Amino acid sequence: MELHELTLHELHELLKKREVSSVEATKALLARIDAVEDRVKSFITVTPEEALKNAEAADQRIASGEMDMLTGIPVALKDIFLTKGILTTCASRILSNFIPPYDATATARLKERGMVLLGKLNQDEFAMGSSSETSWFGKTRNPWNLDCIPGGSSGGSAAAIAARQATATLGTDTGGSIRQPASHCGCVGLKPTYGRVSRYGVIAFASSLDQVGPITRDVTDSAIMLGAVAGYDPRDSTSVNIPVPDYRKALTGEVKGLRIGLPREYFIEGLDPEVKKAMDESIATFRSLGAEFVEMSLPHTDYAIAVYYLIATAEASSNLARYDGVRFGHRNQDARGLLDMYMVSRDEGFGAEVKRRIMLGTYALSSGYYDAYYLKAQKARTLIMQDFVTAFESVDVILTPVTPTPAFRIGEKANDPLQMYLSDIFTIPVNLAGTCGISVPAGISSGGLPIGLQLIGKHFGEETILRAAHAFEQATEWHKRKALI
Amino acid sequence: MKYQVVIGLEVHVQLLTNTKIFCGCSTRFGSEPNSQTCPVCLGLPGALPVLNKKVVEFAIRAGLATNCSITPRSTFARKNYFYPDLPKGYQISQFDLPICVGGRLDIEVDGETKPIGITRIHMEEDAGKLVHLDTMEAGEKSYVDLNRACTPLLEVVSEPDMRSADEAVAYLKKLHQIVTYLGICDGNMEEGSFRCDANVSLMPVGSDTFGTRAELKNINSFRFVKQAIEYEIERQADILDEGGKVVQETRLFDPASGATRSMRGKEEAHDYRYFPDPDLVPIVVDAEWIEAVRKALPELPDAKRTRYQDELGLPEYDAEVLAASRDIADYFDACVALYPQAKPVSNWVMGELLRALKEDNREIADCPVTPGLLTEMLKLVENGTISGKIAKTVFDEMYKTGKDPAKIVEEKGLVQVSDSGAIEKIIDEILAADPDKVADYRGGKEKLFGFFVGQIMKASKGKANPALVNEILLAKLKG
Numbered sequence: 001m002e003l004h005e006l007t008l009h010e011l012h013e014l015l016k017k018r019e020v021s022s023v024e025a026t027k028a029l030l031a032r033i034d035a036v037e038d039r040v041k042s043f044i045t046v047t048p049e050e051a052l053k054n055a056e057a058a059d060q061r062i063a064s065g066e067m068d069m070l071t072g073i074p075v076a077l078k079d080i081f082l083t084k085g086i087l088t089t090c091a092s093r094i095l096s097n098f099i100p101p102y103d104a105t106a107t108a109r110l111k112e113r114g115m116v117l118l119g120k121l122n123q124d125e126f127a128m129g130s131s132s133e134t135s136w137f138g139k140t141r142n143p144w145n146l147d148c149i150p151g152g153s154s155g156g157s158a159a160a161i162a163a164r165q166a167t168a169t170l171g172t173d174t175g176g177s178i179r180q181p182a183s184h185c186g187c188v189g190l191k192p193t194y195g196r197v198s199r200y201g202v203i204a205f206a207s208s209l210d211q212v213g214p215i216t217r218d219v220t221d222s223a224i225m226l227g228a229v230a231g232y233d234p235r236d237s238t239s240v241n242i243p244v245p246d247y248r249k250a251l252t253g254e255v256k257g258l259r260i261g262l263p264r265e266y267f268i269e270g271l272d273p274e275v276k277k278a279m280d281e282s283i284a285t286f287r288s289l290g291a292e293f294v295e296m297s298l299p300h301t302d303y304a305i306a307v308y309y310l311i312a313t314a315e316a317s318s319n320l321a322r323y324d325g326v327r328f329g330h331r332n333q334d335a336r337g338l339l340d341m342y343m344v345s346r347d348e349g350f351g352a353e354v355k356r357r358i359m360l361g362t363y364a365l366s367s368g369y370y371d372a373y374y375l376k377a378q379k380a381r382t383l384i385m386q387d388f389v390t391a392f393e394s395v396d397v398i399l400t401p402v403t404p405t406p407a408f409r410i411g412e413k414a415n416d417p418l419q420m421y422l423s424d425i426f427t428i429p430v431n432l433a434g435t436c437g438i439s440v441p442a443g444i445s446s447g448g449l450p451i452g453l454q455l456i457g458k459h460f461g462e463e464t465i466l467r468a469a470h471a472f473e474q475a476t477e478w479h480k481r482k483a484l485i
Numbered sequence: 486m487k488y489q490v491v492i493g494l495e496v497h498v499q500l501l502t503n504t505k506i507f508c509g510c511s512t513r514f515g516s517e518p519n520s521q522t523c524p525v526c527l528g529l530p531g532a533l534p535v536l537n538k539k540v541v542e543f544a545i546r547a548g549l550a551t552n553c554s555i556t557p558r559s560t561f562a563r564k565n566y567f568y569p570d571l572p573k574g575y576q577i578s579q580f581d582l583p584i585c586v587g588g589r590l591d592i593e594v595d596g597e598t599k600p601i602g603i604t605r606i607h608m609e610e611d612a613g614k615l616v617h618l619d620t621m622e623a624g625e626k627s628y629v630d631l632n633r634a635c636t637p638l639l640e641v642v643s644e645p646d647m648r649s650a651d652e653a654v655a656y657l658k659k660l661h662q663i664v665t666y667l668g669i670c671d672g673n674m675e676e677g678s679f680r681c682d683a684n685v686s687l688m689p690v691g692s693d694t695f696g697t698r699a700e701l702k703n704i705n706s707f708r709f710v711k712q713a714i715e716y717e718i719e720r721q722a723d724i725l726d727e728g729g730k731v732v733q734e735t736r737l738f739d740p741a742s743g744a745t746r747s748m749r750g751k752e753e754a755h756d757y758r759y760f761p762d763p764d765l766v767p768i769v770v771d772a773e774w775i776e777a778v779r780k781a782l783p784e785l786p787d788a789k790r791t792r793y794q795d796e797l798g799l800p801e802y803d804a805e806v807l808a809a810s811r812d813i814a815d816y817f818d819a820c821v822a823l824y825p826q827a828k829p830v831s832n833w834v835m836g837e838l839l840r841a842l843k844e845d846n847r848e849i850a851d852c853p854v855t856p857g858l859l860t861e862m863l864k865l866v867e868n869g870t871i872s873g874k875i876a877k878t879v880f881d882e883m884y885k886t887g888k889d890p891a892k893i894v895e896e897k898g899l900v901q902v903s904d905s906g907a908i909e910k911i912i913d914e915i916l917a918a919d920p921d922k923v924a925d926y927r928g929g930k931e932k933l934f935g936f937f938v939g940q941i942m943k944a945s946k947g948k949a950n951p952a953l954v955n956e957i958l959l960a961k962l963k964g
């Protein structure tokens with residue numbers, strides 16, 4: 001098998017046995033990027049020199065016998081992660097010249113383990129979108145069908161895995177931005193519990209919702225990547241100080257007696273029949289493995305999208321205030337005076353979707369509207385969170401679709417923000433509740449597009465959803481299907 | 486018409502922590518521009534604030550010392566506005582749940598005690614500062630120095646309880662005394678460590694409806710506070726007398742002219758869009774923490790003054806002077822601990838010591854005469870080794886050299902002569918040298934007694950025990 005086709009754990013075994021070197025693997029991945037990048041456009045920045053330098057260092061480390069699971073593994077990061085000395089844009093013109101002076105904690109943790117950095121991946125601008133169409137650097141395409149979107153906002157992270165341009169990637173998930181593109185691209189995408197992975201050095205979209213997670217080829221890789229980046233970080237006050245388990249040990253293949261909830265609010269009219277069929281088949285698979293199904297309700301699901309678009313935009317409107325052209329990033333040089341500098345720099349620097357959300361969020365926080373919008377949204381968010389806490393008193397895992405339909409065509413919803421927002425209906429509640437969720441491949445549509453299955457766990461229930469996802473993966477072949485590109 | 490002025494003060498207290506409120510950068514004043522910065526206080530993408538626990542402790546100290554209740558679970562909020570000295574485009578402050586609420590300070594004006602309500606005390610970060618330069622090469626340019634950004638502040642907001650400029654100054658002085666006593670602020674008003682905004686409005690005497698207020702800024706001394714408020718009272722009274730309306734606005738005080746002027750622009754009618762900062766978790770302060778801080782509180786000025794009068798028996802004036810600053814009070818307390826005779830200690834501290842320090846422009850903390858030295862010297866006076874007069878010589882020498890008083894007495898041969906035989910001998914010589922004056926004295930010119938004492942002390946180089954001299958001389962003259 002070709003080196004770029006290998007999963008992380010497969011490549012690790014070869015590196016460990018010294019059957020291949022990290023330099024060889026890295027060259028293979030760089031060659032693969034060269035071969036398909038024109039068509040997929042997963043990357044904003046490819047860093048071949050950095051990658052080969054990292055690979056040489058990794059080979060030395062392997063030779064010295066101090067090897068980590070990540071040592072020598074070619075990884076690419078969503079361009080939302082700060083990488084010291086390497087352009088980090090968040091897919092925005094306003095950061096199109098930003099070279100960070102420090103590493104995100106997630107970047108640093110992977111570096112310490114000896115990863116090879118292949119480059120920075122495309123995304124929706126400031127992670128605001130579900131299609132990776134809003135990037136200043138152009139659209140990423142779905143490797144399964146180049147006319148379709150890869151999903152978003154971590155579209156580059158998913159497309160790079162599907163197109164075998166990286167062995168593993170990291171994305172971020174604010175309302176589905178890991179799980180939805182993973183589903184659309186036939187990958188495994190994990191959004192950990194809020195507080196599980198540090199947000200330090202991750203460019204903020206909505207601080208109370210953003211969470212870092214891996215997009216990988218299979219569930220084992222997902223467990224390895226989560227273990228590599230998870231854990232308390234004193235630089236992030238919202239990171240939680242509880243031990244990081246060995247997630248691979250959770251992958252027992254055993255789901256006998258696992259109580260899986262099916263929330264009736266998620267199996268609604270309007271669900272794509274092929275998605276519905278994939279869910280039915282998945283349920284049958286789990287049943288055959290000995291899992292038990294429980295019909296249940298998450299009664300406040302209806303409010304999730306409205307609540308999300310108030311809270312996320314409110315936080316974003318404030319988080320994005322620092323892009324003012326004063327200290328870094330794009331500044332219009334012809335501006336006359338301070339106000340002009342702000343207005344022109346920001347007008348030129350931000351794209352339409354980002355501006356839309358800044359305006360929505362500013363409005364939601366405005367005096368006179370705060371109580372009606374932001375405060376009410378916070379109250380509804382508490383109810384949504386309570387739905388999940390109550391649900392997990394009687395079930396271990398909740399099974400839902402990831403998205404109502406497979407990937408749509410590029411441009412199809414670009415001018416219809418509301419339709420675009422609705423495509424995240426099954427993933428958003430998990431962010432609002434702060435729990436964890438994983439998307440695993442569970443079918444292929446008649447059009448040849450992947451369909452994902454979402455398993456939602458309770459707070460810090462990553463081991464349970466990884467175990468369930470892994471058992472499902474072992475019982476099915478979906479993760480072995482690959483995009484023909 | 487006669488007007489009643491209504492004043493409320495908002496005081497920003499810069500805290501004496503070593504590091505900033507949300508990052509590990511130093512808070513030192515006067516370094517190279519932007520040398521004390523990091524991704525957090527520069528507001529770089531991805532950077533996150535982490536609360537400095539010391540700031541919370543200082544806030545609790547301030548709250549307890551001003552009779553506030555401490556909020557068990559308070560939160561930080563973002564105050565959103567754009568300005569180049571504000572790197573994140575928002576200031577992290579507290580809004581609806583500040584750390585301290587509902588306090589009180591008692592002030593004294595014209596012998597009357599009056600309580601001034603404290604609405605709240607909250608924690609927040611300072612902004613950076615702008616430097617405007619106009620040079621031949623570069624033209625007009627503005628630079629941003631973010632060393633000060635993220636420096637910890639407390640904002641102490643009073644109720645509109647003050648009714649004169651004097652009351653405002655008294656409140657401000659009292660608050661200044663407390664925060665410096667607590668060791669949470671250096672109190673330097675010129676450098677802006679303790680700065681005050683005043684809300685001033687007028688209403689007709691007898692009314693209970695407040696008028697429209699103006700907010701006065703940039704008043705960085707007690708004197709300017711009085712000046713600015715008094716100017717503002719006159720300005721508003723003139724407007725009202727002419728049937729006009731006071732505009733709600735921010736006004737800058739100009740120390741050069743003593744006037745306030747309207748400050749248009751960025752401060753006007755802002756919607757700050759406060760909301761809870763999602764990057765920070767709520768600050769939980771339990772009873773145990775509050776008790777620990779309370780136990781560690783220093784004795785505060787009011788309590789000290791009372792103790793000096795009631796327990797040490799000092800006059801009101803002494804108590805006032807000694808308790809006015811924490812450093813002086815600490816010095817005095819240390820002396821009394823070593824030598825429990827409050828009045829002589831007080832006399833020396835308020836007299837020679839403060840005078841010498843003042844001449845020298847020196848802080849009491851740097852005084853070469855330590856409480857140990859001073860009290861050693863007082864003991865030498867008490868046991869008759871030296872006279873009170875010689876003690877002044879000894880003190881000056883200690884102040885110059887920091888030497889032990891006993892050693893100074895020994896080296897300079899300043900031991901008081903209390904040997905009555907030796908004194909008698911000197912007296913005999915003096916009297917024998919001037920029989921005419923002796924006769925005059927005996928003839929009724931009793932004023933000559935002082936002359937003889939002078940001669941005797943001179944002959945003994947000041948070392949003769951004055952009480953003995955008096956006693957023996959009197960006996961001999963009456964002879």
Ligand SMILES: [Zn+2]
Nearest residue numbers: 508510523526
């Ligand atoms: Zn800093």
